[in-house]
Amino acid sequence: MADPTPLLSQSHLADPEPMLIPKHLPSLDETFERYIGDFGWAQLLQAFLVSFAWVFDAQQTFISLFTDAEPPWHCTELGTELCTSVSNICQLPKGSWAWDRAADTSIVSEWTLVCAGSIIKSLPASSFFMGCMVGGLVLATLADSSLGRKNMLFFSCLLMSATGILTIFSPNVWIYSGFRFLSGFGRATIGTCAIVLSTELVGKRWRSQVGVCGFFLFTLGFLSLPAIAYLSRSSSWRYLYLWTSVPASLYCVLVHFFVRESPRWLLVRGRKEEAVATLKSIGAVNNSSFTLSFSGLPFEEEETTNLHLYSVISILLEKRWALRRLSAVMTVGFGVGMVYYGMPLALGNLPFNLYWNVTFNALSELPASLIAFFFIERLNRKSSVLVFTMTSGVCSIMCVVMGEEWASLKIGLELVSFFSTCTAFDILLIYTIELFPTCVRNSAMAMVRQALVFGGVFCPVIVEIGRGNGYLSYGVFGVVIISCGLFVGCLPETKGGTLCDTMEEEENKQRAGSGSGTGTGTGSSLA
Structure with a gap:
């Protein structure tokens, strides 16, 4: 068998002690860089098709901004005098006011939820995020263990779209909340599988840019909602689910027939022949030399094919460095998620048109994605996350400090946050x-x-309570994201690094970096 590390210099070969990384591991990474490092049309099509799942993910995540919104109302002739002195609709007698549109334009007006408690009114949105949490716990490891990235993406999109169609037939808020729970359950792994699969289909050079492309498409899905909602504003809220769920179902067909599985995952699972076939189909390589080079990889199948459903979680918990990383990044994610999902839900609390508010918030994701796309290779991960979480928290708190006379400035601060x-x-x-x-x-x-959606679970209740007290919405958001953002200091810097395939490779890479004095402080985290 040929030497699996032909790129090592003779000086390194003569000194075996510094060779902390097993020889076959650099060869594996070099193989992927060699055969899929160039970004061809086949990879572009695959990455775009996979990332398009973010469009439907965004639509189902924020659809309640319109379907669950409180519609505008007006006073009738019988209640003209009362309306001038009472601003709370729940304090007005029946017949003194009426909705501006048909009752079925929102679940609030159709099921008479306008005067219901905060828990009831926020139940559908909270149920969705609870479904995301449960779905994440149940489905999280299937993409790593048995189903793979592609099949998990297909299953998640199919369940989310099918549940969205069934939601149309909800007779009351309880059944509706149940369907929202199921929709969140299915949606839980869409973004995860999309970003992981798309980035594993390309080499290191394009990994970050391809991952960011999914964020652009998520923004596109978010932006499509106010447009669809405005065009159907006089129709039943059920049409909004119809217009978003049917295209998602058609997308599932495309995923099933045209998306390729991650070659990295196939190799880790010991399925070398399928990995070779996948790389051949998406990489511009010579078939004969490709088979010869790849078949010589001494990848240890025994280690990677004995994984069961939750063994990957046990692996993360057994390694102290992995547990430390996971705990820190999840804490940061909780704070970011609370503000990310909470800000749009709280838009109804601002004195501005809801359609324009949602549009401006969706548009604010574009420059965020552009920054990530063009500057991700130049940005230090730790300092970037820290700066942006601190900025968001400060602006969110300032939204509370500003009085009602500064309405325009509050909207600007909300957008910056x-x-x-x-x-x-x-x-x-x-x-x-x-x-x-x-x-x-x-x-x-x-x-x-x-962790991101766990922050979202609390948002609907906080927003409902905060309709009369800004400190309980934007104030809470600001304090939480600042506090959680500080935990990024516990994480190592990864800018410019290579993707590892096994836990041992990650450990050896960090030990080698720490031992040579060229690391970024990550070696100490591998206690």
Whole structure:
């Protein structure tokens, strides 16, 4: 068998002690860089098709901004005098006011929820995020262990879209909340699988840019909501679910027939022939030399094929350095998630048109994605996340400090806060990919997204309570994201690093970096 490390210099070969990384591991990474490092049309199509799942993810995440919104109302002739002295609709007698549009334009008006308690009114949105949490716990490791990235993406999109169609038939808020729970359950792993699969289909040079492309498409899905909602503003809220769920179902067909599985995952699972076939189909390589080079890889199948459903989580918990990283990045994710999901839900509390508010917030994600796309290779992960979380928290708190006479300034501060959160969100996901090796990457990413949506679970209740007290909405958001953002200091810097495939490779890489004095402080985290 040929020497699996032909790129090592003779001086290194003569001194075996510094060789902390097993010989076959650099060869594996070099193989991927050689055969999929160049970004061809096949990879572009695959990455775009996979990342397009973010469009439907965004639509189902924020659809409640319009379907669950309190519609505008007006006073009738019988209540003209009362309306001038009472601003709370719940204090007005029946017949003294009426909705501006048909009752079925929102669940609030159709099911008479306008005077219900904060828990009831926020139940559908909270149920969605609870479904995301449960779905993440149940489905998190399937993409790493048995189903793979592609099949998990297909299953998640199919369940989310099918549940969205069934939501149309909800007769009351309880059934509706149940369907929202199921939708969140299915949606839980879409973003995780999309970003992991798309980045594993390309080499190191394009990894970050391809990951950020998904954020652009998420913004596109977010932007499409106010447009669709405005065009159907006089129709039932059920049409909004119809217009978003049916295209998602058609997208599932495309994923099933045209998306390729991650070659890295196939190799880690010991499925070499499928990995070779996948790389041949997406890489511009010579078939004969490709087979000869790749078949010589001495990858240890025994270590990677004995994983069961939750063994990847146990691996993360057994390694102190992995547990430390996971705990820190999940804490940061909780704070970012609370503001990211909470800010749009709180837009109804601001004195401005809801459609324009949502549009401006969705547009603020574009510069966040542009920053991540063009500057991700230049940005230090730790300092970037820290700066943007601090900026978001300060602006959020200032929204509370400003009085009602500063309405325009409050909207500007809210946009800056949301923009900073979006940027921190994007960088944090790329950061997570680089922190963990292939064998547990999807599960680690899923758990970080669990922390993000866990922050979202509390948002609907906080927003409802904060309708009369800004300190309980924007004030809470600011304090939480500042406090959680500080935990990024516990993480190592990963800028410019290579993706590892096994836990041992990650450990050896960091030990080698620490021992040579060229590391970024990550060696000490591998206690």
